[in-house]
Amino acid sequence: MGETAGITSVRYSTFYIIDAQRKYQICDRLDIIIEARDSTNKSKVNGGDYIRVRIYNNDFKAGASTDGEVVYLGDGNYKASFTLRWVGKSFVRVILVHPAEAVNVLRRARDTCPTRYGYSGRFTGKIGKKSVVEDTLCNVIPPVPNATICDLTRHAIAEPWFCTAPTKTNLTCSDFAWTCANKKFSAALFKPAMTKQEQTLFKGQKQPIPVRGINFVTVTQQDKNISSPAHCFNERLPPCAVGSHSLSNPMAAGYFFKGHWYSNYCRLRNFVIPSSLKCLTNKTLYFHGDSTSRQYYEYIVKTLKSTLKPNPPTLQSNWKVGPSLAEDKVNNFTVHYRHHGYPIRNNWTDASEVKYIEEALDELKATPNTVFMFTIWAHLTTLNMSFYEHRVRRIKAAVERLHRRSPETLVVIKSANTRSHGSAGSSVTVSDWYARELDMKLREIFKSYDKKIGFIDQWSMVVGFSNVDAIHPGQGIISSGMRTLLSHICPEA
Structure with missing residues (x-):
């Protein structure tokens, strides 16, 4: 990648910080310009590159994603913006996930191949x-x-x-x-999605774009005489509740500092085992979705293992897809996990146990003590957008029916996250570009309903947390997501 004329190249592309030498204070805006150029050092004037940017400080275990998406300005230039959140240095890292030409291949594959997995x-x-x-x-x-x-x-x-x-x-x-x-069947499906020449576009993915100038700014404490947006300081935020996270607001969901996740929308509570048990007493939690939802089930079972005991139904054929159940008879709460229904990219699963999210929502015996969290993305990146949109709209309709029966039942959506994809074959099936497209479509569909649901923006968490992309994020991400969920369940002590 980057050696063919016309293809975006990290060898010649650069980024720079606007006003890198100025004095920055907490809550100031930081703007980055990325100049995309090809291997002949010509400006890429058509746009379309998939670029990801984060700010970070490893010494502080701090990091954040952009406010909104990276925006194409024309003439080969892109812009990324951040709200500065911590005192000290904020470094900038820019990566080219896919050049525009690779994105075009992915888009064509999605739109012309109804499915790329068998x-x-x-x-x-x-x-x-x-x-x-x-x-x-x-x-x-x-x-x-x-x-x-x-x-x-x-x-x-x-x-x-x-x-x-x-x-x-x-x-x-x-x-x-x-x-x-069926991996053999899958290979036959996605192989025609690109030519051998196009496969070369996916070599050396997720490469850093070098900086022109310095790659950091130094941030000082804000002048007390200058007012700041209410969202900029966590202690001024309201407690987390249904509707805290606006799906149409481009502001980043939060940031990490000293390894601790801070929401930009609401004030998260700190939970240790006693307060977690108190919060969950008399509750029934349902986690539906893929394995990134199952991580929450497994995390809570492991964390509260002294009293919360797994008790999977005897019919369970595959622990990866459930149905799984854990019970705490001392504190009277239960936790369930189940896969979201076809397609399922796992080992042999009993078809009689497959249940779609819509079905689960309609069958739910909901009360004010019921919590239903779901995610829907990882197994659907191989399908076209119309299929995904159909699925999500039916889920939204089922959520609305649930709330007509039980308005106080808490429904929480967990977003997608990044993952590794090192080959052309993996890119044409599970690229982050696909995942982000699905994630943005889900937000678009639910934004008219976001005052009635909770939202865990795991995408912002993983992008802000580190440079490592994994389908199953580490404990730091899951614990932050679980803390967000518990803050929605129990916003006040």
């Missing part, structure tokens, strides 16, 4: 006394053209699932029993 279905039964098994291909669209298809769609919620019908045995569509990811 799955298997297992049909089981008996012929006489003999057990019979047959595996076929499955997907959210009929997986094989002109083949006989089993339509396994949940028509009540319009969530599609199709498998090729068994042909080698006398099994029928009603014998569908198990589901699993």
Whole structure:
């Protein structure tokens, strides 16, 4: 990447801090300009590069993401802005996740390939006394053209699932029993999404863009005679509650300082085990989604292990997808985890245990002591945007139905996060560009309802926390997310 004329190159692209030498104070705005150039040192005038920027100070264990997205200004220039949050040095790091040409490939793949990942279905039964098994291909669209298809769609919620019908045995569509990811089928699906030449665009991903000048500013304490925005100091914020996080506000969700997450929207409480147990007494928590939601279930079980004991249902076929249950009989609360429904990129899972978020919400016996947190992104990056939008709008409608039954039930959404993708194949299926596009679509759909829900902006957390991208963020991120959740459940001591 960067050696072909016309392709954005980190060798010649640079960034600089506007007014790097001025005296900055807490709450001041910091602006960064990124100049994108190709391998011939020509300005990239068309825009479209996927660039990520953060400020940080490793000595302070401090970091923050941008206020809003990186904006293209024209003539090859981009702008990123921050609100300065800590006294001392704030360093700037800019990375080119994908050049514009790679983004164009990803967008075309998403828009022209309905799915870029494949799955298997297992049909089981008996012929006489003999057990019979047959595996076929499955997907959210009929997986094989002109083949006989089993339509396994949940028509009540319009969530599609199709498998090729068994042909080698006398099994029928009603014998569908198990589901699993199929890597060989997946490779056949995403391989046509790009040419060999286009694959070279994904070499050396997430490369830092060098600075022109100095890469930091020094921040001093604010003059007491100068007023500042109310959101700039955490102690002035209101306690966290439903509607605290505006999904249409471009301000960063928060920042890390001394390894501690501070929200820019509401005042988070500090929780230790006694206060956590007090907060959760008589509560029922549901975590639905992918493995980044399961991390919250596992974190709370591990943290409160003295009284909270896992008790998975006997039918559970795969701990990665649930259903899982943990109970605290001393403090009278329970915690549940379940996957969000097809598509599921995990090991063999009992199809009878698959339940969509919409179904779970509609079946929920909700009370004011019920908390429902969900996330929906990681397994859907391989699908086109219309599929994702359909799914999220149906979830939103189910949340609205829930609140008509039980207005005080707390619903919290957890956003997407970054992950590693080191090859062309992984990029065309799970690139951060896809994840961020889904995340922004979810925020757009729910922004008209954000006064009635809680929101955990894990994207801002992981970008601000470190330079490491992982599908399963470390404990520092999960503990910050859990603290945000508990602050919504129990905003006051």
